[in-house]
Amino acid sequence: MRQTALDQVYELAKRDQRVVFVGSDLGVGTLKKFKAEMPDRFFMEGVAEQNIIGMAAGLAMEGFIPYVNTIATFLTRRCYEQVAVDLCLHKLPVRLLASGGGVVYAPLGPTHLAIEDMAILRALPNMTVIAPVDAEEMTRLIPATLDYPGPVYVRFGKGGDPVVSKAAHGFAIGTAITLKPAGRVGMISTGVMSERCLRAAGLLAESGIEAGVLHCHTVKPLDVAAIADLAAQVDLLVTVEEHVLTAGLGSAVLEALADRGGRLSRILRLALPDSFTRTYGSQDSMLELYGLHPEGIAASVLGRLNQT
Amino acid sequence: MTLRNDTPPLDNRSKMLRRLVIDALDGGGRGHLGSSLSLIEIVRVLYDDILRHRPQEPKWEGRDRFILSKGHGCLALYAILADKGYFPVEELRRFCHRDSYLGGHPEAGKIPGVEASTGALGHGLSIGVGMALAARIKRSGTRVFVAMGDGEINEGSVWEAAMSAGKHGLDNLVAMVDYNKIQSYGFVSEVQPLEPLADKWRAFGFAAIEVDGHDTNALRQVLAAPAETGKPTAIICHTIKGRGIPFAENEPSWHHKSKIAPDQISAMYAALENT
Numbered sequence: 001m002r003q004t005a006l007d008q009v010y011e012l013a014k015r016d017q018r019v020v021f022v023g024s025d026l027g028v029g030t031l032k033k034f035k036a037e038m039p040d041r042f043f044m045e046g047v048a049e050q051n052i053i054g055m056a057a058g059l060a061m062e063g064f065i066p067y068v069n070t071i072a073t074f075l076t077r078r079c080y081e082q083v084a085v086d087l088c089l090h091k092l093p094v095r096l097l098a099s100g101g102g103v104v105y106a107p108l109g110p111t112h113l114a115i116e117d118m119a120i121l122r123a124l125p126n127m128t129v130i131a132p133v134d135a136e137e138m139t140r141l142i143p144a145t146l147d148y149p150g151p152v153y154v155r156f157g158k159g160g161d162p163v164v165s166k167a168a169h170g171f172a173i174g175t176a177i178t179l180k181p182a183g184r185v186g187m188i189s190t191g192v193m194s195e196r197c198l199r200a201a202g203l204l205a206e207s208g209i210e211a212g213v214l215h216c217h218t219v220k221p222l223d224v225a226a227i228a229d230l231a232a233q234v235d236l237l238v239t240v241e242e243h244v245l246t247a248g249l250g251s252a253v254l255e256a257l258a259d260r261g262g263r264l265s266r267i268l269r270l271a272l273p274d275s276f277t278r279t280y281g282s283q284d285s286m287l288e289l290y291g292l293h294p295e296g297i298a299a300s301v302l303g304r305l306n307q308t
Numbered sequence: 309m310t311l312r313n314d315t316p317p318l319d320n321r322s323k324m325l326r327r328l329v330i331d332a333l334d335g336g337g338r339g340h341l342g343s344s345l346s347l348i349e350i351v352r353v354l355y356d357d358i359l360r361h362r363p364q365e366p367k368w369e370g371r372d373r374f375i376l377s378k379g380h381g382c383l384a385l386y387a388i389l390a391d392k393g394y395f396p397v398e399e400l401r402r403f404c405h406r407d408s409y410l411g412g413h414p415e416a417g418k419i420p421g422v423e424a425s426t427g428a429l430g431h432g433l434s435i436g437v438g439m440a441l442a443a444r445i446k447r448s449g450t451r452v453f454v455a456m457g458d459g460e461i462n463e464g465s466v467w468e469a470a471m472s473a474g475k476h477g478l479d480n481l482v483a484m485v486d487y488n489k490i491q492s493y494g495f496v497s498e499v500q501p502l503e504p505l506a507d508k509w510r511a512f513g514f515a516a517i518e519v520d521g522h523d524t525n526a527l528r529q530v531l532a533a534p535a536e537t538g539k540p541t542a543i544i545c546h547t548i549k550g551r552g553i554p555f556a557e558n559e560p561s562w563h564h565k566s567k568i569a570p571d572q573i574s575a576m577y578a579a580l581e582n583t
Contacts, residue, residue, distance in 0.1 A: 020445075040445050051434045051468035058438020061424070062446070082465070085428050086435060090416060 001156045002069075002099050004135040008142035009067045009097075010034045013041060016146065018063060022056050024049060024070035049074050053082035053094070060092035065146065071105070072098035072114030072155060076121060087151040088124045094151050101131060101155030101191060102242030103277070106286040110276045114155070118190075119247030121153050122220040128173060129220040131155040131191030134163045137217065140171035148173055157192040158283055164195045165215075176216045176223035183210020185301055186234040188227060190216045190249050193240045196287070199294035200240075204301060211238075211301065219249050224256045231257055231265045238268045238301055242292065245271040268304045270297060315522050318552055318583060322348055322524075326552045326580055328387035328400055332410070334573045335401030338566035339412070342556055343457065344383035346488035346521065346547035350455060351376075351388045353527040359453070363393040366420040372450055373439050375424050377432020378457035378486060379413035380564070385422070386410055394421040430463025432456060433483055437473050440481040440540075453531075455484045459491030462500045467512065474513020479534040482541045483514065486521065488549035494560050509542035521545025553579050 010033060013019040020041040021034055035042040041064075045052050049070065056066035068075070075098050076083070087094050098114065105112035121129050128150060132138050134157070145152050152173075169177045179194060180201050187197040194215040201211040214230050216223060231237050239250035250269035257264055272290050279289060287293045291300055318326070325348050333339045351374075355361065359372040376385045383403070390397045395409075402408035409418040413427030424435050436454040443450035456466065473481050487505065489496050496502055509516040515535035519526045527545070535541040549563070550556030553576050 043441070045472055048468035048472065050430075050465035051437070051472050054431055054434020054465065054469065055438040055441070055472065057424075058435040058440075059442050060438075061435070062439055062442030064442055064445075081428055082431065082434070085425065086431055089425050 001132065001135045001138050001159050001161060003159065004138045005097055005142055005154065005156065006031055006069065008139060012143065012146055013038055016065070018065045019146075020059055020064045020066045022052055022066050022068045024052055024074070026069065049079040050082050053079045054086050056094045057082070057086035057090060057092055060094050061090070065093050065095070067095045067097055069097040069099065071112065072101045072117055073112060076114060076117045080120060083121070083151070084124050088126045091126045091150045093149065095145050096151065096153045098153060098155045101157065103272075103283050103286045104158045106277070106283050107280045109280060113277060115242070115244050115272050116246065117153070117155065118219050118243050118249065119251075122252065123247070126150040127220060128152040128218065129155075130173065130218050132217050133165050133192060133194040133215055134161045136163045136167075137165040137171060141217070144171055144173055155191055161192045162195050164198055174218045174221045174223060176214050176218070176226040179213040179215045180211075182212030182214070182230055182234050184235045185209055185211035185238060185305070186214060186230040186236075187211055187238045187240055187297075188214045188216055188230065188249065188253055189240040190219055191242055193242050193292065196292065196294050196297060197240050200297035200301070203294055203298035207302060209302070209305065216249060219252060222252050222256055224260070227253055227256055228260055228262070235266065236268060236301065236305060237265045238270060240270045240292065240297055242287065243271055244274055245269060246274055266304075268300065270300055315520050315548075316524070322352065323552070323580055325352060325384075325387045325391060327577065328390060328397065329383045330573060330576045330580070332383050332386060332400040332403040333568060336403030336405070337568055338404060339383050340380040340564045341383070341553070342488070342490065342550040342559070342562040343378065343381045343564070345551045345553065345556070346486050346549050347381045347384035347455065348387070348551070349522045349524050349527060350484060350486060350545055351384050353524050353531060354453060355388045355392055357528050358531045363421070366394060370448075370450070373423050373436070373452045375426065375432040375436050375452070375454045376414060377426055377454050378429065378460050379426030381455070381457065381486065382412070382414045385414060389419070389421045395419065429457070429460040430465040433466050433469035433473070436481055436483070437469050437476070437478065440473070440478040441476060443480055444478070451480050451482065453482045453484065455486060457491070458485055458487045458489065458496050458502060459499070461485060461502065470509065470512040470514065473540040477513070477538045478540045479537055482531065482534075482543060483509070484543045484545055486547055487544050488547040490549045490558065490560050490563065492563050506542070506544050509544070513539060514542040515539045516542040516544065518544045518546065521547035522551060552583055554583060555579060
């Protein structure tokens with residue numbers, strides 16, 4: 001997903017002189033071709049996230065469109081004030097490309113996880129928050145960011161994530177995609193969890209439960225109409241995210257439905273608990289630990305359906 | 309270097325700009341007086357003699373950029389912008405009013421001539437680095453000036469930006485420190501000493517110059533051109549906090565005041581005339 005995104009940035013830069021790349025201290029050889037072919041628009045600025053965001057703001061004020069890449073948690077927590085003031089207050093077209101969203105860096109421990117990134121970024125006015133499901137979707141997403149107004153945050157998965165998106169789905173920032181039509185159950189998810197939800201839907205079908213998947217790649221602005229439509233159709237609405245329970249996608253869905261003034265449907269929120277992680281392992285093993293793997297999601301849905 | 313004992317007396321223009329600051333302070337009933345008065349000659353020389361700018365065309369592409377990173381010193385910026393015709397002088401008296409565009413910290417997009425919204429400290433130099441890099445890519449010849457406070461440069465982000473400016477050899481960038489020796493709680497020497505300040509900037513790759521920040525001739529000289537080709541310039545401006553109002557000079561309690569009484573305002577106008 002990351003490689004695809006950076007390849008897309010390179011392609012954009014080749015055809016649009018406004019595009020610049022800013023990295024922190026990325027892996028050896030990152031965007032080597034970009035650096036060789038467009039050296040004046042390639043910046044590798046060291047482990048200094050506050051400066052990187054401010055510098056990108058300055059470039060954007062002068063008409064450039066900076067694509068900034070580093071590890072998700074350092075791109076959000078460390079420089080939050082710069083993101084808020086320099087980018088959001090000025091409504092500048094800086095694109096934040098966040099490597100290793102969620103628990104991708106599970107083996108590296110809690111300092112490296114980005115599990116409240118969507119919460120803190122969606123609290124900021126003018127910010128757009130996107131988590132694509134796979135690399136194919138990334139190829140449609142990155143070009144869509146070029147002339148999109150204001151700052152955009154793009155959360156990357158691990159890489160090599162199973163491809164479930166299709167060209168036929170198209171891609172528009174803010175428009176959710178129905179990956180599977182809803183039955184009795186409608187799941188709403190973002191990022192790579194949409195793929196886990198599709199697998200969970202397969203397991204639920206074996207138990208005779210028809211469950212759909214609405215992929216909200218854009219968490220802000222949320223596709224409220226699509227969510228409300230889904231809520232009206234199903235017996236149980238389920239939100240699934242690789243993020244803490246606090247203020248993420250599930251919260252955004254609850255807020256949106258409550259603000260529409262209708263009766264809230266039955267809702268189950270599946271997310272990481274409000275705690276720091278205590279284990280290592282892999283992304284998949286950590287998702288399993290918290291019941292966010294396909295079997296865990298399906299079991300939680302069945303459990304809730306059986307409560308009444 | 310410390311401030312020379314023979315720092316020049318304030319001339320009529322310097323006094324007039326300070327009167328505008330007091331007008332705004334009076335109208336708003338509050339403000340960072342001390343932090344603004346130490347800056348007056350810095351912004352005066354920039355806008356009178358150094359910056360290429362067009363008050364009637366604030367977004368003119370060929371302008372030089374000035375960022376007041378110590379946004380709390382905005383009364384000095386508002387005074388010079390009003391004087392130059394960016395907005396009517398009468399607006400100063402509406403400082404901090406509900407429907408005024410002149411807030412307690414400057415906002416870009418609201419106030420003609422303000423390049424960046426500041427107030428949270430330690431942001432301006434990074435933005436300036438980005439602007440200076442943009443000018444380099446475009447080969448525009450634009451110069452970028454950033455004014456920071458001495459308390460402000462406690463922020464680590466300033467030194468991240470300084471490293472970056474040094475690395476890129478941005479000789480179109482000028483970092484200015486309004487070194488008035490007092491931050492909010494008290495004296496810089498006690499809260500967070502900065503010395504050896506010029507050497508710090510040199511160590512980060514700048515050509516650093518110290519100057520009397522109230523000496524307009526000296527400021528003109530050091531601001532006229534980059535100090536050294538291939539290096540960003542740092543100008544340590546030794547200033548007096550509250551300069552021009554003797555009872556506020558070097559007095560930490562005048563860093564910021566709210567609920568300013570009318571007799572205090574009259575005392576300020578009078579003190580300024582007699583200084």
